[in-house]
Amino acid sequence: MRAWSHPDIPSIPGRSDAPRLHDTATGSIVEARPTDVARLYVCGITPYDATHLGHAATYLAFDTLQRVWRDGGYRVHYAQNVTDVDDPLLERATATGVDWRDLAEEQTDLFRADMESLGIIPPDDFVAVTDVIDDISAAVHTLREAALAYRVPTPEALATADGPGADLYFDIRAAERAAPWALGDESNLDAQTMLTLFAERGGDPDRAGKRDRLDPLLWRAARAGEPSWDSPVGAGRPGWHIECSVIALAELGTDFTVQGGGSDLIFPHHDMSAGHAAALSGHPLAQVYSHTGMVAYQGEKMSKSLGNLVLVSRLRAGGSDPRAIRLALLNQHYRTDWEWTAGQLDEAESRLAAWSLAFGPIAVPAPIAAERAAERSDDVIERMRAALVNDLDTRGALAAVDAAVSAGVDDPALLGRAIDALLGVKL
Template sequence: MRAWQRPEIPPLPGQSGAPWLHDTAADVLVEARPTDVARLYVCGITPYDATHLGHAATYLAFDTLQRIWLDGGYRVHYAQNVTDVDDPLLERAAATGVDWQELAESQVDLFRTDMEALGILPPNDYVAVTEVIDEIADAVSQLWDSGVAYAVPTSGAAGSDIYFDISAAEGKAPWKLGDESNLARGDMLALFAERGGDPDRPGKRDALDPLLWRSARPDEPSWPSRVGAGRPGWHIECSVIALKELGTDFTVQGGGSDLIFPHHDMSAGHAAALSGHPLAGVYSHTGMVAYQGEKMSKSLGNLVLVSALRAAGTDPRAIRLALLAEHYRTDWEWTDQHLLRAESRLAAWSVAFGPGHVVGVVDTQTVIAQLRLTLGADLDTPGALSILDDAVLSPVTEPALLAVAIDALLGVAL
């Protein structure tokens, strides 16, 4: 699957150091220093209603991470999935009377357009689940053969659903449930039921065992496999795509904090059971964006869409600056004031660092060094914006060079 056009990143004298990033599993800041290539996997969209500001904030956070790595001289290999077959997509398609494939294609196209408008660096590998069905089916068969998967009979379907045996996997793989989330079992059960799991399914060995392969149902898409016709469960898709494109022990696994459990805990378990190695070195998660008092979500319908803001004439650079003004790990609520402040900031920067700028006495190289240090300290974009706001008030010696730094490090071309 094609991604979107890559924005040009201008060359900048000097370089960043390896960034420090919060690791969810250890709950500390760790140095995200690649051994060779910085390998990054960020979970992609389920394309039935894209792209709201919560999505944009997540992809912008990991865009910032990539820009720091690139500025530090590292090569970056970035992979992202598209969950283009799953229950929410099929349910939306049925409710609206649209073919599920057409719905997915239209929303992926919209997502590409939004990401390109926002200047987000595209993945090197942009992979739809439907493109790797055979690989996922083979992985499920491998888990079955290794004794960490089992069948649960299904009424009304020709075959059985295949589940991941957590207990068996913990005895064989370098993984324990909760390694990443650090949650108590009671909390896991509540979130599992909330986020696509089926803890009350009869026949499961453990209420938390996740679905690997859903056997074929009438009026649902399905594909042949050695364990019977069906389609992938949610978590196994990311395990397979990440291992296929990035290999084991890659640098950073990223996504929204709502994916920590069960999705990232389980996908790490599947990957460890398949490969015998940990999935990633660092697990990094973004906070949730709320709107009108609730977390922005498709199910609630309280979405602020990037495409709607753009259609109303909002400069995508202002959207980007509005999101950068909040730290990537915080939960926060979007208001119109975020956009007004961002538009004001963009206007001030354009005057101070754009054509016809005023040359001052503050050393530009020192300001750029401060930007690099601040961004390298757990992607502190609010701190970086504050440094640049100060540079508006106390003009720098080379405003044009600072404009290059803003473009390279923050993705805002003035």
């Protein structure tokens, strides 16, 4: 499926080092240095109630990572899914009386518009789950043939030619014996925390007939009134985690550079996706697992269930400059939890105005600026780079530019181009 338009990224002198990121799997800061192409997978939206600021903060974090890689001279291959068939989407469609396909298309279009307005670099592969059902079902079939998946009789499923319908589950313990993966490798969580999160985030630990309470659903057998597809494993639709495993392997291959997403995906989604991929390929899924913090509003984590969403589209419709929204998000470290307030947007608008006056098209001409400058633009750019390479310290990069506003620089236009290239804010 189509993504959105690619922003123009200016070329600036110099080069970034390879970025260092916090790796959830090891709990340490590691170097995300590609061996060839920087390969990045970031889990995409389930298209309903898109795009809230939690979404925007996540995609902005990995946009920043891409900009650092590109500034370092690396080519980037970026893939992202769209979960355009899943229980939450179907439930919202039923509640609102809208066809689930129309809801998914409408919200995906809105997401595209929001991402483009924020200057987010689009994925090279923007893949709808409904476009790769055959690939997913083939992967599930492979797992079943390898005795890494098993059937759980499902009375509410539609009967098949072979008898009663059955859901298919991933056998965690069998996969641990067969693949270079073990449950918890990516999440570093204890068993009780896993059980709690599994139940909260779409799992079914108490499902009768499962071999392990944490075994995740691979293929949901067809039910009356639900979308389903014919497949080698029977009519039905994919479980959640297997879609990202299949799409990531198809587009990026194994051992890719960074798997990214919000911290609410650490478990079970990323742990299970890594397990599925390792079972299918015999290799680890990714080298680094990087996660963004959660965004709160009015004292609670921003979530669809609570209804306390701040939507990018509504901010834009209310007259907010997308560049200011971007700056407000950049003023938070990507992996911290934080709370949104209207004052943060006001602060970002003031910063945007000051930067535009100092380094935008109406800035003081370079020869005059050089006479007044206390700073070299090249030095400011290197401080920006140093901050971003250090675990995407966007707050440090913003502070470097703020200081340059006060001190003056010898080449305002160059610094303006660097702000565009590294921070994605076109003055």
